[in-house]
Amino acid sequence: MSDAALQPGIVPRIRISTGPDGKQLVEVAGAWNLRSLAPVVSVLIEHLQACAADASWDLRAVTAMDHAGALILWRSWGRRRANHLVLLPEHEPMFARLEAMQQQETVNAVPFDWRASVAFVGGGILALASHLTAAVLLLGNVVLDAIELLRRPQRIPWREISANIYHIGAQALGITALVGFLVGVVLSYLTGEQLRNYGAEIFLVNLLGVSIIRELGPVLAAILIAGRSGSAMTAQLGVMRVTEELDAMQVMGIPHTVRLILPKMIALAIAMPLIILWTDAVALFGGMMAAEAQLGLDYQFFLNGLPEAVPLANLWLGLGKGVVFGLLIALVACHFGLRIEANTESLGQGTTSSVVTAITVVIVVDAVFAVMFSSVGVF
Amino acid sequence: MTTECIIEIKNLWTRFGAQVVHRDLNLCVHRGEVLSLVGGSGSGKTTLLRQMLGLEKPARGEVLVFGHRLHNGDAEELRRLRSRWGMLFQQGALFSALTVFDNIALPLREMKVLDEELIRDLVLMKLDMVGIERHHGSKMPSELSGGMIKRIALARALSLEPELLFLDEPTAGLDPDRSESFVTLIAELRRELGLTVVMVTHDLDTLVSLSDRVAVLCDQHVIAIGTVREIAGYSHKFIGNFFQGERGKRALEAVKDLAADINAQRPASRRPELQDNKGQGN
Numbered sequence: 001m002s003d004a005a006l007q008p009g010i011v012p013r014i015r016i017s018t019g020p021d022g023k024q025l026v027e028v029a030g031a032w033n034l035r036s037l038a039p040v041v042s043v044l045i046e047h048l049q050a051c052a053a054d055a056s057w058d059l060r061a062v063t064a065m066d067h068a069g070a071l072i073l074w075r076s077w078g079r080r081r082a083n084h085l086v087l088l089p090e091h092e093p094m095f096a097r098l099e100a101m102q103q104q105e106t107v108n109a110v111p112f113d114w115r116a117s118v119a120f121v122g123g124g125i126l127a128l129a130s131h132l133t134a135a136v137l138l139l140g141n142v143v144l145d146a147i148e149l150l151r152r153p154q155r156i157p158w159r160e161i162s163a164n165i166y167h168i169g170a171q172a173l174g175i176t177a178l179v180g181f182l183v184g185v186v187l188s189y190l191t192g193e194q195l196r197n198y199g200a201e202i203f204l205v206n207l208l209g210v211s212i213i214r215e216l217g218p219v220l221a222a223i224l225i226a227g228r229s230g231s232a233m234t235a236q237l238g239v240m241r242v243t244e245e246l247d248a249m250q251v252m253g254i255p256h257t258v259r260l261i262l263p264k265m266i267a268l269a270i271a272m273p274l275i276i277l278w279t280d281a282v283a284l285f286g287g288m289m290a291a292e293a294q295l296g297l298d299y300q301f302f303l304n305g306l307p308e309a310v311p312l313a314n315l316w317l318g319l320g321k322g323v324v325f326g327l328l329i330a331l332v333a334c335h336f337g338l339r340i341e342a343n344t345e346s347l348g349q350g351t352t353s354s355v356v357t358a359i360t361v362v363i364v365v366d367a368v369f370a371v372m373f374s375s376v377g378v379f
Numbered sequence: 380m381t382t383e384c385i386i387e388i389k390n391l392w393t394r395f396g397a398q399v400v401h402r403d404l405n406l407c408v409h410r411g412e413v414l415s416l417v418g419g420s421g422s423g424k425t426t427l428l429r430q431m432l433g434l435e436k437p438a439r440g441e442v443l444v445f446g447h448r449l450h451n452g453d454a455e456e457l458r459r460l461r462s463r464w465g466m467l468f469q470q471g472a473l474f475s476a477l478t479v480f481d482n483i484a485l486p487l488r489e490m491k492v493l494d495e496e497l498i499r500d501l502v503l504m505k506l507d508m509v510g511i512e513r514h515h516g517s518k519m520p521s522e523l524s525g526g527m528i529k530r531i532a533l534a535r536a537l538s539l540e541p542e543l544l545f546l547d548e549p550t551a552g553l554d555p556d557r558s559e560s561f562v563t564l565i566a567e568l569r570r571e572l573g574l575t576v577v578m579v580t581h582d583l584d585t586l587v588s589l590s591d592r593v594a595v596l597c598d599q600h601v602i603a604i605g606t607v608r609e610i611a612g613y614s615h616k617f618i619g620n621f622f623q624g625e626r627g628k629r630a631l632e633a634v635k636d637l638a639a640d641i642n643a644q645r646p647a648s649r650r651p652e653l654q655d656n657k658g659q660g661n
Contacts, residue, residue, distance in 0.1 A: 035462060042492065071504070093571055097508070239600065242603070344475045
């Protein structure tokens with residue numbers, strides 16, 4: 001049954017014949033190492049399984065053997081040493097190790113435990129509670145530090161605040177402009193089409209103005225910033241945790257909250273309303289262009305109509321929401337950043353949950369605002 | 380040289396920007412030996428190791444492993460070669476998303492020919508070999524101590540039954556007791572599996588107790604290669620600082636009679652095998 005096509009020496013082979021004592025004799029030859037076995041392993045295992053249980057084994061022609069090769073033979077012997085076995089002395093240690101391994105208990109499978117599902121739900125609730133507690137503690141810490149800083153203004157980390165405003169605000173102008181412009185164009189086209197059916201084209205100014213300034217601008221900008229800067233903040237803090245930089249700061253007596261978290265929160269609280277103003281402006285510009293192209297409303301008319309159509313309170317509401325969104329995004333990002341453990345898996349998970357949570361929080365808080373201020377800024 | 384070279388480095392140059400790290404470097408690793416690379420920081424030990432692994436490409440020159448050129452762009456050949464060697468990274472480099480068991484099983488599963496039962500047995504065998512109990516198999520790397528990470532990383536490096544093993548600072552970050560037992564483990568496995576080992580190390584105890592030969596990297600060259608005894612007796616500024624400083628002496632004293640021997644031969648009567656040095660250094 002030997003494979004005649006394969007050249008001797010390198011390729012693992014077995015030859016089954018009848019020995020002088022009338023029993024089956026299996027001669028094993030060639031290189032029985034993982035590399036040579038890999039291409040033929042399934043065929044070999046099949047052939048080995050066909051061997052009789054009381055066969056005599058001759059391994060003297062084996063040129064090389066490693067644990068994988070030994071293990072394959074071992075399995076075909078029913079996980080014990082074959083009764084009649086001749087082998088080279090240098091291969092003896094392999095089988096000795098296998099024999100020693102057999103003595104040990106095999107690992108038991110984990111039995112099904114119905115309590116696990118209850119524990120899963122409970123664990124989730126406890127995790128949520130611990131997140132909330134930690135976030136509240138962090139917020140309290142930041143507030144206390146802010147009060148302390150107000151008493152000693154020379155300690156305010158101006159450079160960090162300014163650097164953060166630049167990274168979060170100035171560098172985000174491009175992406176917020178692009179998204180704002182396109183949303184303005186799309187909104188204008190879709191509503192313009194409907195309004196024309198009723199001959200109410202001029203109300204496009206009211207529709208676009210209120211929806212963009214009051215809702216879409218702030219929420220769009222907040223979602224973009226949460227994705228862009230929130231993830232960066234979490235990752236930064238997480239990497240600092242992994243490289244023990246956070247511990248180094250603590251050892252030096254520099255509190256994280258003052259140097260890392262407070263500047264981020266202040267920077268976002270300042271940058272967010274500005275970005276919202278920018279997004280609003282670009283989105284309205286996009287809507288205005290689309291209105292001119294589709295409905296023939298000229299720019300003059302649009303710009304003149306805007307102050308009458310949209311009470312100023314809407315703008316203040318939008319900017320006020322921006323400040324709150326900014327603080328919340330920074331708080332969520334820093335909270336998740338500080339909870340990252342010193343391994344790469346945790347870094348990825350932490351960043352993802354940070355962004356998802358920040359966006360969710362923004363939308364939930366926006367809904368709260370909508371209910372609270374439902375009577376403000378409407379006719 | 381009569382002995383067969385498993386790794387042969389010919390006229391290798393490495394540049395980082397304008398800085399030349401290796402200049403016309405030659406090295407030969409014999410079958411079955413443990414060769415240690417030593418040298419000061421920035422002498423390019425780890426870079427040389429990475430070039431032997433095919434992770435980095437030298438600026439000039441070539442690296443032959445098992446007689447095959449590494450950097451000729453044949454991806455299939457490199458893949459085949461890579462199954463013949465294992466690497467133990469300094470920090471272990473265990474995949475943090477996988478359990479200990481899956482970490483060791485990964486290279487075996489990637490072969491796509493072995494059945495799961497065989498893989499399971501092989502992994503458990505590797506765990507036994509490195510002295511890790513089986514119940515640790517379900518743990519994640521983040522739950523392990525530094526010593527265990529090294530052992531498991533070694534098990535993973537050995538999972539494809541390599542002929543050649545690379546070690547980058549095998550005992551860095553281990554306490555003396557742990558590094559002692561890790562060195563013993565490497566020595567035992569090397570005997571049992573007939574491995575050739577190339578190792579980068581700063582630790583003199585590891586160096587003295589494991590290496591058959593030591594290659595000293597300095598001034599862009601291998602300035603000396605030979606047994607610990609030969610190297611320690613060779614007079615060169617770097618070697619002098621390395622072996623004949625307080626720490627070096629203490630480590631050498633651990634080896635019987637070696638310190639006395641070196642002191643006797645310090646006038647450099649018996650020079651180790653010297654590499655061509657083209658007026659560099661000393």
